[in-house]
Amino acid sequence: MKTIWAIADKRGFMLTLLLIITIAIMSFLNQDFLSIDNLVGITQFGAVLSLLAIGQSLVILSGRGAIDLSVGAMLSLSGVFLGVLFQAGMNIWVASLLAILFGGLLGLINGVLVNFCHIHSLIATLGTQYLFSSIALYLTSGTPVSGFPSSFGVIGQGMIIGIPIQVVLVAVPVYIIMWFMVYRTRAGREIYLLGTNDIAAKFSGIQVNKIRTLIFTLSGLLSGIGAVVTCSWLMTARADAGTGMEMESITVAVLGGIIVSGGKGHLGSVMLSVLIVTVLNSGLQIANIDSVWELAILGILLILAIVFNNILVTKKIAYGGNVTFKDKGE
Amino acid sequence: MRKMSKVFILIMALCLALSLTACSTGNSNGSSHSSNQKLKIAFIPQLIGIPYFTAMQNGGNEAAKKFGAQFIYSGATQASAQKQVQIMDSLIRQKVDALSISVLDSSSINPEIAKAKAAGIKVYTADSDSATSERSTYVAQATDKALGYTLIDRLAKQLNGKGQVGIISGESTATNLNTWIKYMKERAASKYPNLKIVEVRYTSGGSSEDAMNQAQELMSKYPSMKGLVAVASSAVPGVAQAVQKANKVGKIAVIGYGSPKTVKPFIKSGVMKESILWNAKDLGYLTVWAGIQLAKGNKFKAVNHVPGLSNPVKYDSKTKVLLLGPPLVINKDNVNNYGF
The missing domain is CATH 3.40.50.2300 (Response regulator)
Known part of the structure; x- marks a missing residue:
């Protein structure tokens, strides 16, 4: 038994198991669910979330209890920015590029507020969340911007050999680049060090504030990319496009094993949890289960995952593993 | 290690078994679908949990029961254009026979309406229209x-x-x-x-x-x-x-x-x-009736008598609008008769 617990202790294994169970249950609920076409098709509903979740995870990983509550609002505002540029007559692709950079700028504002004005990220990004959404509403005056050329719809609606383009050409490449940056470069290791031991990081010569600011900027850039995908998917720039996505991104990060105090957790597990949440949502919809229950089931899943994790960790202690209680509960 | 691999094999076997049963039942459904399965008529409200749309749901259920169809009422808890697109996508994947929607934002739903049409589903709007879309009909409450x-x-x-x-x-x-x-x-x-x-x-x-x-x-x-x-x-x-x-x-x-x-x-x-x-319940009833006609390939007449509705239902073939009828006058005699 010891070996099973040791394997299951890895978040990735547990999440894979959870994903398989979710798919199995969904297939029971609806016989049409389990087809390759379906399973690949619904990944499009997780693409934008995965972008925001990577940004969110990196912010949380960098420690000091950091969190980015403005990812949804940055997505909304960058999208509206794209819409406004397009309305002013700019080429849609140039406007998209500028919208991504604009997202980065919004993230930079967060980074500066948190690291150089020393406002706690919870408060700073709560503030900018309101600010960004208000500006987005003001710019559109409540009417969504539409009329994009149909070629622009390719990103959000197109398919390559049956796989949504926003997954193959956006979400997956972004994940690979991020994975390489975090796990194969010095800067990436520094993010983890920041999260585990802030002071040690400082003494080892890491420019703590600069790196943290860059991480917030990155979160903004990813929101900007998410905004372009959303605009292309809906063929509309809406001021409410990102509403609620900050909470979704936090949920997915935490379910994926990113520890809220920072420094622990793997981006790969976060991607798995994006898949779980996406399969769950689409599966429940396809099975025609009242969407009132969608959120409740997600809540139960989140709590169960953590309870399960805690049990595993306790078992491991019982079997003489060298896990401390600090690792529990996330 | 041996135990671990056993667990793996067990899980894989379970999945395989599941997928096989799923596939086989799926296939048998597919072949017998046209002959004796109930028509699936779906409606996406702007949001769920408010009396107005619940009344439409009740009307829809009544019509489904009367005409022997399956009514799928699927909406989000908040009025959100994205959610509507997502729900519509799910319904297309379920291969419903007819799909209706109370449109929140026409620009974001129009591509999805085109997608449903391309998938061979009869798409129409009800309660709130998108005249610029490829919808086949609009079920309107009153002019x-x-x-x-x-x-x-x-x-x-x-x-x-x-x-x-x-x-x-x-x-x-x-x-x-x-x-x-x-x-x-x-x-x-x-x-x-x-x-x-x-x-x-x-x-x-x-x-x-x-x-x-x-x-x-x-x-x-x-x-x-x-x-x-x-x-x-x-x-x-x-x-x-x-x-x-x-x-x-x-x-x-x-x-x-x-x-x-x-x-x-x-x-x-x-x-x-x-x-x-207008009577929201009747509107839901008419929505499901219209979906059944569309799914069966029946054409609307200029004046339609819908079993279960007291007023005849007019159809304007130019604008493709199916009209519930004259507005409802609510007074002390009938105010208690409606659940919205």
């Missing part, structure tokens, strides 16, 4: 003209065709409210020369307090005022309360577009005699 005209006719009847009338609307930018007001003015000017619409006031977001203040102002500005019209459903309680507070019940007639549940207390207390709206 704007009929709503405006009926309200003025009923009010004129209460006032014997004469007196000063004030109008209290919602936002000044709300297209549907402004259209109704336009038709009210048209009707009053052409048919009731002694019925004078003296002023139109707007309220921010149709808030009840604001409506009450505006009504009080109008009453003091025009002491001989005989009627008040609350155009936005949310403005109805404010206007009615203002008249009650001023002790003018019976002296000033209040009318508006309020749902039965909204106007019930005011009809009971006598401040309102009538309210004009």
